[in-house]
Amino acid sequence: MVSCALVGGGWSRTGESVAALAHIVGAREGEDIGASALNADEYALFAQVGRACRVEAGQRLFQRGDSGTAMYVVANGAIDLDFGDDLVGKRLGSRAFFGELGLLIGDHARSADATVAEDAELLELGRDEFEALAQRDPHLLAQFLRRAIMRVVMNEQALIGRLRRRNQQLQEALDNLRSTTHQLDRTEALTRTDELTGLTNRRGFVLELEQRQREGRLTGHVLVLVDCDRFKSINDTHGHLTGDRVLQSVANLLRAVAGADDIACRLGGDEFCLLLRGHDREAAARITGYIADSARMLERMHNWPPQMTSLSIGACMIGDEGNQWEYWYAQADDALYRAKRQGGDCVEWQV
Numbered sequence: 001m002v003s004c005a006l007v008g009g010g011w012s013r014t015g016e017s018v019a020a021l022a023h024i025v026g027a028r029e030g031e032d033i034g035a036s037a038l039n040a041d042e043y044a045l046f047a048q049v050g051r052a053c054r055v056e057a058g059q060r061l062f063q064r065g066d067s068g069t070a071m072y073v074v075a076n077g078a079i080d081l082d083f084g085d086d087l088v089g090k091r092l093g094s095r096a097f098f099g100e101l102g103l104l105i106g107d108h109a110r111s112a113d114a115t116v117a118e119d120a121e122l123l124e125l126g127r128d129e130f131e132a133l134a135q136r137d138p139h140l141l142a143q144f145l146r147r148a149i150m151r152v153v154m155n156e157q158a159l160i161g162r163l164r165r166r167n168q169q170l171q172e173a174l175d176n177l178r179s180t181t182h183q184l185d186r187t188e189a190l191t192r193t194d195e196l197t198g199l200t201n202r203r204g205f206v207l208e209l210e211q212r213q214r215e216g217r218l219t220g221h222v223l224v225l226v227d228c229d230r231f232k233s234i235n236d237t238h239g240h241l242t243g244d245r246v247l248q249s250v251a252n253l254l255r256a257v258a259g260a261d262d263i264a265c266r267l268g269g270d271e272f273c274l275l276l277r278g279h280d281r282e283a284a285a286r287i288t289g290y291i292a293d294s295a296r297m298l299e300r301m302h303n304w305p306p307q308m309t310s311l312s313i314g315a316c317m318i319g320d321e322g323n324q325w326e327y328w329y330a331q332a333d334d335a336l337y338r339a340k341r342q343g344g345d346c347v348e349w350q351v
């Protein structure tokens with residue numbers, strides 16, 4: 001912190017306190033209460049009592065957080081005030097005053113760094129000088145005080161306004177981020193979903209298989225491949241819309257048997273699959289048998305137009321031999337091939 005050399009002076013302590021001056025009446029008409037520079041009369045008064053000092057460019061007068069009890073008036077030269085990241089800095093020239101809160105409040109923590117931008121002459125006023133001002137011209141000092149207080153109030157209001165705007169911008173940015181994340185999640189979910197049936201699609205299924213394999217959770221699952229029998233003839237005889245409805249019925253059947261941790265998937269065309277968890281071979285055989293039986297019964301129940309078709313099913317238990325999921329997929333596919341070779345409408349297991 002700079003200490004000014006005393007050049008002029010002549011002041012005396014009075015019993016009147018600085019604080020007592022702060023409640024003096026409101027602003028008068030035409031008075032520029034927010035101005036940051038003294039008018040000519042005020043400056044002349046301050047110059048009578050202020051301690052004059054010279055400071056050089058680059059010199060630091062005080063920094064943020066310093067406790068200060070003096071205010072300054074720029075006689076000539078320039079001072080920069082830096083309020084930190086959130087506020088715009090200020091360059092002060094002739095007759096501008098700063099640091100007044102240090103004087104008015106006493107032991108106030110400075111809210112800015114004050115640096116000499118160009119060689120300058122300053123007037124420094126401490127408590128004694130200020131009381132001398134009060135003695136010499138209380139009316140002019142009251143006018144100055146009103147302005148100083150209004151400046152603080154206006155700065156506070158501007159700060160609150162800026163913070164409010166900043167808060168609003170942050171809120172908007174957060175809302176945008178939330179909605180973008182939500183859209184990305186939705187898009188990601190859509191890329192894993194089959195449009196016609198709402199089941200997981202092949203991509204989603206493979207990603208899930210890979211993840212369970214990476215986490216060592218695949219062993220013990222049952223992999224079930226399902227293929228519609230003579231589906232092409234449904235399309236040919238009744239049209240694609242009927243074919244679509246049959247595919248949706250197959251999807252509903254698989255969805256109905258899938259538990260929370262199982263995956264029902266449409267691989268594409270009339271091929272589906274199920275990944276079941278937590279069943280031994282016997283329990284899994286009951287599930288695959290139930291699927292085949294249900295499809296057969298539904299096919300017989302509604303055959304014109306058809307709402308279901310019989311199914312060929314190939315299944316295997318995923319073992320712990322350390323094979324990749326593609327190996328088990330090929331095993332289930334072999335079983336499915338055998339089911340097809342037998343004319344469909346049956347379940348084959350790969351041993």
Ligand SMILES: Nc1nc2c(ncn2[C@@H]2O[C@H](COP(=O)(O)OP(=O)(O)OP(=O)(O)O)[C@@H](O)[C@H]2O)c(=O)[nH]1
Pocket residue numbers: 196227228229230231232233235239240241242243244247268269270340344
């Ligand atoms: N309606 C409809 N048909 C589809 C869709 N995707 C594929 N298909 C048709 O499904 C038919 C599948 O025929 P194939 O692979 O010969 O199977 P299939 O007729 O069931 O013969 P098998 O499996 O030997 O019993 C093809 O005619 C495809 O055009 C779809 O989304 N909707």
